[in-house]
Amino acid sequence: MIMRVAKLWSAGVLLVVGVAACDAASPGPMGVAEAGASGSGAGEEAPTPVAGGSVVDAGAAHDADLDADVAAPSPSSGYDVFLLAGQSNMVGRGASFDAALDTPHPAIFQWGRGERDGMIVPAVARLDHNDTALLDRVGMGLSFAKAYYEASQPTPRPILLVPTARGGSSFSAHQWNPGDPLFEDAVLRGNAAMATDPGNRFVAFLWHQGENDVGQYDNATYSQALDAMIGAFRARVAGASSAPFILGQFCPDWSPDPAAKASISSAIDATPQRVPFTSVAPSAGLTSNAGDAVHFDAPAQRTYGARYWQALDVARANVPHP
Structure with missing residues (x-):
């Protein structure tokens, strides 16, 4: 099956107007990647959901020069699938969008949400996460996918991102534990995306979270919750039984209670020693929004x-170690 997504730009908003189907780096400490050369309470308020789902408000700067149609791959190809989860730094609160740097890529798609639920649509900044706040901001998903695609040359496969993160979410508020609403939504959406093409290949989970568990959980409790979630994701998402799981660190400039922050940070950093096929992407040297250190x-x-x-x-x- 070939899926085609008709799209247009109107007043800075990406509109999906129809879908038709027709036949025809060096490691540092264990599990922590080296930072590349490029490159005050806990957490943040959760967004208020908007009825009908999210529409990507790209802003005036998003008047990108895009083709009228984007073709999805044939079953003989399939997608490389990634599931993105966590809270607002995975969603993306980075100000501001840059049309030259944040332009969509013709081989990178996302599993749509809201009015585009169940559709494979172009991946734009911001992605269709389970979050409706600050839709003109930038996240890490698109830049990750571009780096992965370029590294896959000369035989890259198209990429399908499954965005499921929500700002202000946590384990302690019963949102990411197995059986909790956000966890179950992520599993449902990951499996639906995987089922779109028999050639699909689940590649990895991308996770950034923890700010809203600072001061709520101690090191042991957070570690236990995190490890249980990773195991449940791998058990329940199709093709993900030993999929890599990448975690991130907090903004260096963020300064809540130092001991409480260190408790969760150390639990995240030690994940590769507890759970096979995990790693931590370092945040050293990265900067925060002005007036918004988190x-x-x-x-x-x-x-x-x-x-x-x-x-x-x-x-x-x-x-795994013997």
Whole structure:
């Protein structure tokens, strides 16, 4: 099957107007990738959902020169699928969009949400996460996918991102544990995306979270919740039984209670010692939004996407010990 997505730009908003189907880097400490050369309470308020789902408000700067149609691959090809989850730094709160740097890529798609639910649509900044706040901001997903695609030359496969993150979400608020609403939504959407083509290949999970568990969970409790979620994701998402799982670190400039932050940070950093095929993408040197230390700015998000790609091979090499 070939899926075609008709799209147009109107007043800075990407509109999907129809879908037709027709036949025809070096590792540092264990599991922590080296940062590349490029490149005050806990957490943030959760967004208020909007009825009918999210529409990507790209802003005036998004008047990109795009073709009228984007063709999805044939079954003989399939997609490389990635599931993106966590809270707002995975969603993307980076200000601001740059038309030259954040342009869509013709081989990178996303599993749509809201009015585009169940559709394979172009991946644009921002992605269709389970979050409706600050839709003109930049996340790491698109830059990660571009780095992965370029590294796959000369025989790259098209990429399908499954965005499922929500700002302000946590384990302690019963959102990401197996059985919780956001976890179950991510599993459902990951499996639906995988079922679109028999040639699909699940490649990895991208996770950034923890700010809203600072001060709520201690190191042991957070570690237990995180490890249980990773295991459940791998058990329940099709093709993901040993898929790499990449985690991220907090913004260096963010300064909540130091001991509480360190407790969660150390749990994240030690994940590769506890769980095989995991790695941590370092945030050293990355910058925050002005007046908003908890969130990476747009340049940092673009760099962080590349660091997550560098961490992919580190996770693959983190094999179980006998």
